[in-house]
Amino acid sequence: MSFLLLTQFTAAAAAIFCITAFALRLRTFTRLTLPGDRSTPKGDPAKGVAYALTLGMMPWAKESTRRHALAYLRGVGFHLAAFISLGVLLLSPWLGQVPGPVRTGLAILTGSGALLAFLGFLSRFAEKSLKALSTPDDYFAVLLVSMFLAAATLAVENLSLLPLFYMTSALVFVYMPLGKIRHCIYFAFSRMFFGKFFGRRGVFPHSQQKGTA
């Protein structure tokens, strides 16, 4: 068995572990009570959910993201790049057949993501309040994902580095369900609960223009 194949199998095994662990976690989560709401709606909970998962995520939708637009966009960019890198991983056995310009484009996207992720890692050291809030798990998770994105970038540009990408991916997959990265599976639920709550009350989506002093 070649080294490349060995690393490929390792990544695949880690991915299976990750998917299984997430499936179990989701099964446990969805078996928990989901409290119903008997109050008479003023707005439309479904519209609230749709808003929470779309326009409500826009940088201009919240005071906090307007204020911290760069940090927010850095986070969005880094998460998008993580999903692109997962796509690169799925595509990796056929990466040699992908046209050069497409590969360069992918490398730019994942590379930018790696840079944004690394900036996020540094900001946890640099910003006093973020530092106070961060746990070793936070530092490790963001560093691990930075490495994953960097490895994706290198592998896209140089196929001989695919084993490095596979090994990094394996590490990420093993750690994902154990540490902070698992927040990803709760994201959609959290936004849905948010949308249902505020949608039911007619607070979101906005129906009126805001007045100012």
Added chain:
Amino acid sequence: MSEKTVTALGILQKQINQPLVAALEVCARCGICTEACHYYQAEPIDAHMPSMRAEELRKVYRSEYDWLSKIFPAWTRSEALSDEKLAALAEMAFTKCTLCSRCTINCPMGVDTPLLMTSIRAMATATGNAPEILEMLADAAIEKGRDPGSYLGFFLDSIKDMETELQELTGNPQAHIPVQKKGARALYVALAGAHTILPAAAIFDAVGEDWTLSIYEAANYGVFLGDASRAKAIARRIVDEARDLGVKEIIISECGHAYHAMRWTAPNWFGEEFTFRVRSIVEVIADYIRHDRLKLDPTANPEPITYHDSCNLGRKGGVLEEPRLILKAVTTNFRELTPNREEAYCCGGGAGLVANPDVIDLRMLAGKPKVEQVRRSGASVVVAACENCRLQLGDISSHYGAGFGVTAIADLVVKAMRLPGAAKTIESSMTSVTSETEPARK
């Protein structure tokens, strides 16, 4: 592990459901919510970050429910619950968070930090760590419901006196305040004291509303304790009264938490959709204006007036436009605070803080952003449709020497109705109210 911590963890376990677990698990500790909190705005220290507060419960949750944290607690900074930790959690949840949900709407994940703080409040209440005053107020309300006969005579006498005032105010010798009227269309639930009864009665009289006054008060301190059984017992008095009288609607006076409890939460405590509607008097007055049932003269209120959105009524209750519709009809110089509506800052008095004399300093601190907002608006009068907000606004106006007056929406409406006795009866309430000067209002 002490008995208290076992009980507290049991309460946490009981509360575990999808929304709570999502709120515990989803935070990425990005810190973007930080400045959303009025405590942090007033004093930018780490302990006032909403995510930091929520993290205190997450540490306990991880130590109980996350095996990586059980093996390597330092890795995730998990922390086993102890009596000291429980006391610290209780102190934080009851004094350093007003459950305003401003952090939630500012969180990219939508983390429901108030839900976490309410869970802590429930754990604290079950273990004797809740503020005594809140427990006393909740228990007193429940006791009243058990034996209404013990105070009904006194209550009816005071309503008779109030009726005389109402007749003076309206100039209508037939004006009266119906109590326990079977078959009335609406049951109006006021707060303690004449100030939430008289203006409403004058408005109901003017439009010919078929109403009756509840013998109970709208306030529900069980909500602040995070104690659903006490909150339900308090709400039950009013729900039963509404059913006995056969009303079609419960109208809650200008009180944020009472409105939120009865309108949005109570149906879930009872596990049923109510057969009657629940509205705030603000929504009802707005409807009267929409249907042209009130004659109003906005020049009666010429001062620069602004509106403070109560968190329970506005962001968490959806009553955002109705107060504005009313204020535009009854004033000539209305201006908005910035930010407003669902982005409004909490006044710092919510979630039971106003009732707790031990936290006056924290309360004044938490009210600082609101004072600055009012100053920027140039308003001399702040209107709030919530009793706790009004008390807090009066206190912070005095504390910071801001000099603005505080009033309720119904008071301005009555002024704009140009009633013959308004000058004597209502205008006296336009001066700043404070929790110290108005203990009867609590």
